[in-house]
Amino acid sequence: MMKPTENLFENPQIDLSSLPAVEQMTMMPLEPVYKKVRIIVASLIAIVLIVVSWTFAWWQAPYLTYIHVPAILVTLLAIWIVAYNGISFHYMFYAVREKDISYQSGWLWKSMTTIPYNRVQHCDIREGLIDRQFGLAKLTIYTAGGQSADLMIPGLLPETAEKLKSYILDATEHSIETES
């Protein structure tokens, strides 16, 4: 099934294995209380989905047979959303290196974004309504690569977020100075 593994370059000029590998970084977990926030937010969405679908089913029941089937499916989806959000908390990490920052997320559908400091445009820290109740903040790092290239780290203590932000901005400033 598997093909023989390929190399990035057939004829590399540099030793690829000597490059710092992103997979071997120390990954920092988010604040444990953030799991609660995720479950609360997901539950709110789930409740809305369940209420809307069953109200609709109850209202249409006299006219449509089997209308409860989609409602049951929506309920299962809602439960799945809550469960997935709870579980995926354990797969969310960030990693800070000398020259870049990475954020990893997702349990089944994994994704990891890395931004070099010398490409950072600006950072901001936001505290959502629920976040604030639990003393959390989220840090967003913007590049010129548009929305899909932005990196958002949720579930941080405001102090940590502030510290990370000033570290990144410092590093960005420094990299620009050496550039010109």
Add this chain to the structure above:
Amino acid sequence: MESGGNLYQPQRQSSWAIVLILLKYIRIIARQMWPILLIVLIKPTEGRGLIITAIALGIAILAMIYSIVAYTRYYYFVKNNELCVRSGVFRKLVLNVPFERIQSVDFKQNIVHQFLNVVSVQVDTAGSRGSELEIDAISLTQAEALRNLVLSYKKSHATEIAASGAQEAFETETEESPELILALSSSDLMKVGISANHLRTAAIIFAFFVGLADDVEQLLGWDVWGQLDDSTMAASVLGLIVVLSAIPLLLFVSFFITLIRTVLRYYNLKFWRDGKSYKVVSGLFTRNEKSIQKSKIQIIRWVTSPLKKMFGIFQMNIYQATSINQTRDKSLIIPGCYAQQVQHTLDTIVPAFKGATFTAHKMHPAIVVLVVSLVGFLPAVGFGFMAWFNDSIVQWLLVLIFPLSIWMGILYQRKRRFKIHPDFILSEGGIFGNTNRLIEIYKVQAVTIHSSPMQRRRGVSSLHIHTAGGEMAFAYIQTRVANQARDYILYRVETEKRSWM
């Protein structure tokens, strides 16, 4: 400096701007209200007509007053190497754009502008949270003075930075005269028009009529779909004939519409290289002029389709760093290039690309399954249900999308390549045609790797490479290759001393 001397004093636009502002508002209002206007025209009920006329007249007068006030309160000037605009009818708006933030100064002339001998100026600012600035109508000399001011500032600034390096900046600084890379002849314009994407126009026309039918139904109470159902769908065989004859008609109409659009848009197109910037001027009634500075170029794309291949032509797009997601709008589009012009343009923008040897990576064949299930299987199931429910032969035809998607998926997998060179990444793909996209690795902004459970089982991942001019995604390449590519790209970006724009 003499020519743009008064640029430093706050000044109004050309007085013709009132007309253009008024036309702009009328266009906006008309776009919002056209369904209502349609009804007034179709169903003139006595008595109501008078009221509507009065309202229309009222709106027109208000728009006129608003335009005049907007005109008198709009001032632009240059101060401390910033372009400043003061405007606003109800609220006062002050916008200062530092010259170094300006990406491009483009001119646009629609037919009214041409008649009045003025241009509208669009100033694009990139970077974070950029905003755009538009001056509706000023004289061409004034506009050129403004642009020269910005360009000369940027040039002197650029040389300051590069002074220590003494590289590229000076090599091309020897005041080269502008080089005409491409002038689209009328026969080439025809080729571009004939080989344009007619299916897309057909889809737009189709969507337009679907939308129109809905609007008419809502507003007039005519049951357009019901009438169609009565006359065509009920008698399925007849319906089939109607639909089968409607398809060529639709294609025929789309063909002409795209042809006309192409002529309007690309008439007398000229593609210039002027020192360190690239410029495209084109258009029959509306003359559009767009330019991109070489250093701002992020992605170069060249595309050919089966029809284009027959004529031997390509379409090139040059994408630059943009503020928001308007990459399409802000790219230079150069249709009707021959291979030699594509090569020449690449040689001038990225000289090292010529003769560069790339290592190619294919996508895992499992991507066919993904493509087929997303664009083939799921829609086919949906259409199947619909056809079964409506008992319509015509709708069963839509299920053909499933076998079609298998064929397209296989073609896609066969052509898709992730190609890498120490300095470049080349994305190759296309189903019937060929699409190539080239980036310079040091201009990458961020890298993302995604993987689904299905992908991990096969040892593959999706690699997304973000640049300021758009994103390149490679689904289903070996995880090992994706990881190595990420590490290599990061290494290149982090050790790069050149600025990405």
